[in-house]
Amino acid sequence: MQTIEYNIQDENGIHARPAGIIVSTAKKYKSAITIRISGTEKTADAKKLFAVMGMGVTKGDRLQITAEGEDAGEALMKLEAEMRSAGL
């Protein structure tokens, strides 16, 4: 199991477009990927659009993204890169 941390800087938090990018990226990997907002109980399966959007991630939130599986490392790297280039 691997975990990365990510700070949300986008004014609108994880809105529709970035949520779409996260989910479509996560779906490419076999690993189970979970997103949690640090310091809260809010978690979501990164492969589920409504769950990701439903977390209501806002600017300034710190995310812990955890992946478990054979391609966990690669999945996290790619996710981080995609989130970054989406301006999240």
Add this chain to the structure above:
Amino acid sequence: MEIIHGKGVSGHMVRGKLRIIRHIRHTAAHIFTSAENEKERFREACAKVKDELTDLQKQTAEKAGEKEAEIFAIHRMMMEEEDFGECTSDLISEGKTAEEAVLQTGETLAKMFLAMDSPYMQARAVDVRSVSERIADVLNGRETTDFTMESPGIIAADDLTPAETVMLDKNMILGFVTERGSDNSHTAILARTMDIPAVVDIGSIDDKFDGKDCILDGNNGVLYIEPDAEIGRVYDDSCLYDLQKKKAEEQYRGKRCITSEGTSIRICANAGGIDDVMEAAANDAEGIGLFRSEFLFMRYGRCPTEEEQFSVYKEAVSHMSGRETIIRTLDAGADKQLKWIPSTVQENNPALGLRAVRLCLRHSALLYTQLRALYRASAFGPIAAMIPMITIPEELKQVKRIAEQAMESLRMENIQYNPYMPIGIMIETPSAALYAEELAELCDFFSIGTNDLIQYTLAADRENPEVIYLTRPLPKSVMQLMEMTAAAGKKAGIPVGICGELGNDESMTAFFLHIGITKISVPPAQILRIRGKVLESIREESLQKAKELF
């Protein structure tokens, strides 16, 4: 006269007949057969809607840009979600028809969004409703709500989905108001990009107003129904004027300007952020002539990291799909102070002090980081760097040394970049114009920054009304400096452009072409207008030449 207030989300003023259109709420007329059969109908409808959405995404990308089109990809993802399918299936198993089940699912998910804190997320309720209604439409075999109009008018709808907005016929629909909606919705964003006047969230509108004459003010968010003569006069003039102007300008979309000598004149856009870049792309800009990188440096209250800068530059160039994107390096100081940069001395005259490239050379790590980010982004598209406020050649030499260091470090780290990324300079001091020949040998392009060039040549603060008389009409001194700059560029074989307020001034267009300017960079919304003016100047010039022949 009835005055209704809402939230103005887009555009100017228009006048026309109001047409009230309400969505037919789908009450399932189909009779339940068997759960299996209903699930099969649901699957078939989903497949059809998936195709429709793919199609819509393509159409929107063409009409309003790739980024706007992504909403339809989101809609597609929503319907492909397990939650969406499972919830619908469960409801069908309970004995509901496919229509009822999918509408109820949409409503359940919409409620989830509405319960969220962020207004932005609340606005997503429209998206999920739109998806389920679209599927229900297909199941019902019913046409989607009809927004076609026989004569131009203003639509008043209960709500508009992004899909409906993008399908609006801009020639017939002068503007729209919606009873619900927010200025954060994709519909509002689309209206702005498509430049359709729109007011949302006006509350309920009485059916008795259908067909009534009205004036819509998209800027201030007001709908005047049966306006009185006074408002009629004020708005009628401006609305007609805007409309005629806009329509006339549309003919220049897709046109390119080539002079009788075969030189092409490019009309580019000035941008202050990614939004402007998208607007530029939507307005047929032939490139970004000036991307002001300052916003990045103001946004965080600290110096943006290389990574942060890189991702923004890369995004900008990717939106321009292959067209050149010129990024101006940090132009801070004077009237744009950055609090996080330690000031060394008290400046009595900041306009003549440590600003723009001077500041960047004083704190060279700033420039080094920015150039590294630019070089990295240059691997992803045609990016160019532009240095502001060069006054003497030595400054440019120093910048180029830092650029060399940036490239060297990327080479060592095996990071991709374009070693031929053009580096150009702004000509905005009289000294730079006088040094133009020497500077032209040291860089890849010139861009004349007219605002500062005027201010520094005439020693007149552009914000001081007492000295504005010096700048209008534009004195010959400034024109001569521009002419020298253009001539030096031509001699060295580097392009010379204009970025600055003057580019926007139609009375200057012929002069710019005459001295050999090949690029004019203006705000995104002005591109078509200026292109029209350039085409007209070229026509007049060739006509003149033809006359001389006979």
